Amino acid sequence: xxxxxxxxxxxxxxPEVNEAVEIACTRGVLSxxxxxxxxxxxxxxxxxxxxxPGLRVGxxxxxxxxxxxxxxxxxxxxxxxxxxFHDNMAVAGATLFFHPAAxxxxxxxxxxxxxxxxxxxxxxxxxxxxxxxxxxxxxxxLTLAIGDGFGMKAMRVPSDPHAGMSLTGAFARLVRMxxxxxxxLTPDRVFGLAWSxxxxxxxxxxxxxxxxxxxxxxxxxxxxxxxxxxxxAAYRYEDELTALISxxxxxxxREAGAxxxxxxxxxxxxxx
Numbered sequence: 001x002x003x004x005x006x007x008x009x010x011x012x013x014x015p016e017v018n019e020a021v022e023i024a025c026t027r028g029v030l031s032x033x034x035x036x037x038x039x040x041x042x043x044x045x046x047x048x049x050x051x052x053p054g055l056r057v058g059x060x061x062x063x064x065x066x067x068x069x070x071x072x073x074x075x076x077x078x079x080x081x082x083x084x085f086h087d088n089m090a091v092a093g094a095t096l097f098f099h100p101a102a103x104x105x106x107x108x109x110x111x112x113x114x115x116x117x118x119x120x121x122x123x124x125x126x127x128x129x130x131x132x133x134x135x136x137x138x139x140x141x142l143t144l145a146i147g148d149g150f151g152m153k154a155m156r157v158p159s160d161p162h163a164g165m166s167l168t169g170a171f172a173r174l175v176r177m178x179x180x181x182x183x184x185l186t187p188d189r190v191f192g193l194a195w196s197x198x199x200x201x202x203x204x205x206x207x208x209x210x211x212x213x214x215x216x217x218x219x220x221x222x223x224x225x226x227x228x229x230x231x232x233a234a235y236r237y238e239d240e241l242t243a244l245i246s247x248x249x250x251x252x253x254r255e256a257g258a259x260x261x262x263x264x265x266x267x268x269x270x271x272x
Contacts, residue, residue: 001216002064002210003266004258005187006244007156010130010221012045014228017221020241022048024222025055025230028245029253032262034060034128037116040229046120056262058126058154059117061110061143063133064089064231069112077102078109089133096138106143112177114150125268126263128156132193135171144182154185154263156217158193188214190259197221197235201243206250215266220244 001228008021011033018041022028034046045118049057062068064085068075072083077099078092086092095102104210117124127134127147134140135158144152157179159172181185191207192199199220207218221235222244231237253260 002211002256002258003218004211004214004253004256004260005032005056005262005266006030007034007058007217007219008222008244009034009128010039011035011049011057011060012036012039012042013230014039014223015041015044016223016225016228016237017041018045018048019224019251020237020244021045021055022052023224024241024244025052029250029260030055030222030244030258032056032058032125034058034126035117035120035122036060036062036066037113037120038062038067038131041245045123049120049122056125056248056264057122058128058263059113059152061127061129061134061139063106063109063111063129063139064092064131066130068109069116071175072111073116075109078105089131093133093136093138096136103138103142106139107146109236110139110142110146112147114152114226118150123264124151124153126154126156127152128158132158135175137171137174140175140178144178144184149184152184153267155179156190156219157165158190165241182211185263187217187263188212190217190219192217192219195230197237197240199240199243201239201249204243205246205249205252208249208256208258211256211258 072079157176220240222241226237
């Protein structure tokens with residue numbers, strides 16, 4: 001069996017992202033999206049998701065390169081003077097590892113983001129983190145512990161066969177081990193790290209055409225334009241949307257005999 005989850009990250013970041021998610025779900029092969037609950041266009045994303053019964057929505061925890069759900073004064077060790085999360089993940093990661101107050105604030109912020117997702121009324125399909133920050137052991141352990149109380153059943157393990165990873169790969173193995181031990185569904189492999197922001201139609205078609213058996217996730221960052229607030233200048237947002245609605249890509253899914261869905265569609269009976 002070839003199970004395939006095709007996910008759009010950063011759902012809620014901007015109207016351009018949300019519009020692309022809707023287009024890719026209704027006219028293409030997109031089957032899931034990861035929601036930023038504290039982003040500027042979250043309300044618009046939730047409204048669109050409610051009208052897309054075929055879209056499975058998960059929580060995209062934002063703990064770097066974004067703004068918190070909690071007031072910044074409640075989490076002073078996690079944010080800069082402007083109230084946004086620290087962008088230097090190495091420094092932020094060291095603070096979380098060594099500073100007990102920072103860990104308490106982190107637990108409060110993760111809880112707040114789960115609560116915000118619950119308040120949307122959407123079913124929680126999966127959990128991952130912006131820029132894969134759940135590779136950090138402290139973030140991982142708190143996410144697993146807190147997420148259990150909110151019905152979390154699945155987690156992304158950012159391990160791409162096409163990416164030359166050493167340290168990242170080691171942390172990904174830790175994520176898989178701890179997530180599996182916690183009873184989480186994890187994909188056997190994840191595609192997207194090697195071509196983050198640059199998943200062209202040709203690349204997406206080739207990945208799908210050569211899918212091994214088991215459960216695979218492919219994540220992308222589609223948008224209808226690339227000049228929105230918070231956009232990464234290096235990302236080819238419109239090209240990724242084009243890939244998701246490409247007839248050749250849809251045909252590759254059919255030819256591979258892959259079953260499309262969200263994480264919950266591949267969970268063992270009785271686990272969700």
